Amino acid sequence: DGGITQSPKYLFRKEGQNVTLSCEQNLNHDAMYWYRQDPGQGLRLIYYSQIVNDFQKGDIAEGYSVSREKKESFPLTVTSAQKNPTAFYLCASKESSYNEQFFGPGTRLTVL
Amino acid sequence: AQSVTQPDIHITVSEGASLELRCNYSYGATPYLFWYVQSPGQGLQLLLKYFSGDTLVQGIKGFEAEFKRSQSSFNLRKPSVHWSDAAEYFCAVDDRGSTLGRLYFGRGTQLTVWP
Numbered sequence: 001d002g003g004i005t006q007s008p009k010y011l012f013r014k015e016g017q018n019v020t021l022s023c024e025q026n027l028n029h030d031a032m033y034w035y036r037q038d039p040g041q042g043l044r045l046i047y048y049s050q051i052v053n054d055f056q057k058g059d060i061a062e063g064y065s066v067s068r069e070k071k072e073s074f075p076l077t078v079t080s081a082q083k084n085p086t087a088f089y090l091c092a093s094k095e096s097s098y099n100e101q102f103f104g105p106g107t108r109l110t111v112l
Numbered sequence: 113a114q115s116v117t118q119p120d121i122h123i124t125v126s127e128g129a130s131l132e133l134r135c136n137y138s139y140g141a142t143p144y145l146f147w148y149v150q151s152p153g154q155g156l157q158l159l160l161k162y163f164s165g166d167t168l169v170q171g172i173k174g175f176e177a178e179f180k181r182s183q184s185s186f187n188l189r190k191p192s193v194h195w196s197d198a199a200e201y202f203c204a205v206d207d208r209g210s211t212l213g214r215l216y217f218g219r220g221t222q223l224t225v226w227p
Contacts, residue, residue: 042217103155
């Protein structure tokens, strides 16, 4: 089955630690996205990538980093510089020629 | 920048009642429009989308939405709500101005269904 997988489902981080959230897709989509979701705030774009080895900052990129070494993978690192990282993180992808994004199941990150 | 407004944070309806969720957007031309649904702790699922053509679009689970250019609106409707429709609903706009086709989301409407 084609789809987007995110791991882990739940992640706990101590203050000062960097953590990496995984996002993998087997849809052969060119573009991939990372969103952060907080209650009552909708989805906010962190980073996005249209092709391998290229990515752009979204609206709230501070304290986050990404890489796109393979078409199917777009991991997100939450660094210690992110002051309030507790949130639900969603990864998405889409074919560049269409405009429908497909979403993964999400990772809930909690800072202890 | 584009903006999407969902004026209702929370709506409660009885099972079997009709439903309308409102969405207004700010954009200079006709954007691509989407409605997504999210169950607690889950990802987003696409309900329906509008790119062009007929302004009344049908989606999954019995939902439909109507694009009204004059009102910059894309309201979601369902004639008879089922208890399983309880979820959070997001309206989204693709600005078509970017080759990346980024989405702008509203803040969501939480739907509660009474039995």
